[in-house]
Amino acid sequence: MKKQTKPASVKKPDGTLKRYFKNMKTATKVDYATYLGVILAFAVVMACQSAGLLNRQVTGMLVPICCYICMAVSLNLTVGILGELSLGHAGFMSVGAFSGIVASMSLGFTGAGDVVRLVAAIAIGAVVAAIAGVIVGVPVLRLRGDYLAIVTLAFGEIIKELINCLLVGFDENGLHIRFNYDGNSVMGDLGLTENGVEIIKGAQGAAGNEKLSTFVAGFVLVMITLIVVLNLVRSRTGRAVMAIRDNRIAAESVGINVTKYKLTAFVVSAALAGAAGGLYGLNFSSLASTTFDFNASILVLVYVVLGGLGNIWGSIVATVVLYALPEALRGFDDLRMLVYAIVLILVMLATHNERLRALLAKVLPRRKGAAVHG
């Protein structure tokens, strides 16, 4: 980061607050603006909701939008800041969602309150996804480029198939888990007592969940995600991660522990995706593991790429616009993914066009977001 400080003699500062803002780095200003924007957006939506301006369609979208914002911001940490393409991000969301559902349903059996259950679901989702992140990250991060991308994709598919085979129930004797690898087990094999609840039913996924997610929880999660990611990026760790992205060999030669920092970024990203999954899982009464397939990963990747790689507020804006737009234009549902595909290709072609880049460099004297070259 370049320091934007100017000598105090240039212009006389007329207040500590003003001087504080004057001496602030541009990156910090952008971060504060991002927080402020999210808080303002939340306030506006809450005001509209209490005034009764929002219809059911819009209110139904609020929680998923929050989840996808967390997904996009956390994926941006892997793809934009770390510079490694992950095609299995939805796998971590899936892990978070299903472990969150198990946690909240089990707690519900013991009679815990809704808020406790929701927080527990998000926290346990994050922890389990972080563990999955370590398991996936240790082998994956040894690879590079295309190989890494294809292996994250493979892990995403493996996670999907494993959850498809999972049978989970809860009764007064505790958690019953059965792994239906041969396809012959049924829910009855769990041996639940008659008071027990069936939580995950293999390929059918989880059904009969209580919808506990609220928009306020979504907002809090988005803020937590932003605080974690922005502070990570602006810290010593974040600078090390970006140094690895820009030139791995050079970073290694100045003593940066490549494996450690790569794994840190990857696991934080996975944990945040798990938290988003925990919230997402409790927003629907039924959820199948096929929801979190390769397409879901790509969808989030599209948000990140169109928002700008490494640009956090860009991811937020892109997510809100791209999630809300097709929902608003119901009639274009068939064309939605087609338009996404075309826009994705055109954006990639345009951003790598030499002539357009030169033109942009003239119009915008300084690029604020960190772009990935190579």
Added chain:
Amino acid sequence: MVFLQYLISGISIGSIYAIIALGYTMVYGIAKMLNFAHGDVIMVGGYISFCTTSYLGLPGWVSVVFAVAVCTVLGVVIEGLAYRPLRQAGSLAVLITAIGVSYLLQNAAQLIWGATPKNFTSLVNFAVPEFLSRLNVSGVMLVTVVACIVIMLGLTWFTSRTKLGKAMRACSEDRGAAQLMGINVNRTISMTFAIGSALAAIAGVLLCSYSPVLQPTTGSMPGIKAFTAAVFGGIGSIPGAFLGGVLLGIIEAMARAYLSTNLANSIVFAVLIIVLLVRPAGLLGKYVPEKV
């Protein structure tokens, strides 16, 4: 006997993977890019063949020729419009573009042919000799294995003997040096895409003859598995793609038969991950150390 049947079905599905993997490996070896849309070219090939036989009523071999022609043009057009402008860009940009192309093809197919699966009538319906049919060998299996071996040998001959094949190898070795020797790199890469897509069309017809359900996502899973096969055998190596494809088919068939039906894909991917960790260059690939 049962084992032998699984082995044979593994080899035949593996041969389809091998044909797709040969296309992947050619493109990856020369253009140094992961053509994610390769699997969807397979799907397009299947649909073209389906349309020519079902709607136009033409004989099977004509539909194959038709599918090959359309896919070849499609491959060259995709390369020219989407990948060529990104030749100097990083691999991440090219990969994301390739994913975009893959989505474009899938969704375009869905708009044109609808999402409901089409029932593909097998193009191969001759009777196999008595001793083979006792092993559950169908005509499609026989044709697939023969086609795969012929294509592999043909490609080996092509890349080692012909002028264009040598140009391809030169481009794969050092693009800049190849250009200095007077090789038209862009045209060579276009030709590679043409060959790869033609192979994808053949694979598409064989795949649909083998398992007759045709829908817009038909190509994506075999495409990913074929890439796995190409990496398994050593990407860029033609015998490697063949070996990787056949081995992967056998592993998948055995996993399905003896371990778990539900987890067959996971086992295949787990094999990929293990291979990449133990031998990063694949079975027959050569390891290129990174220069500083």
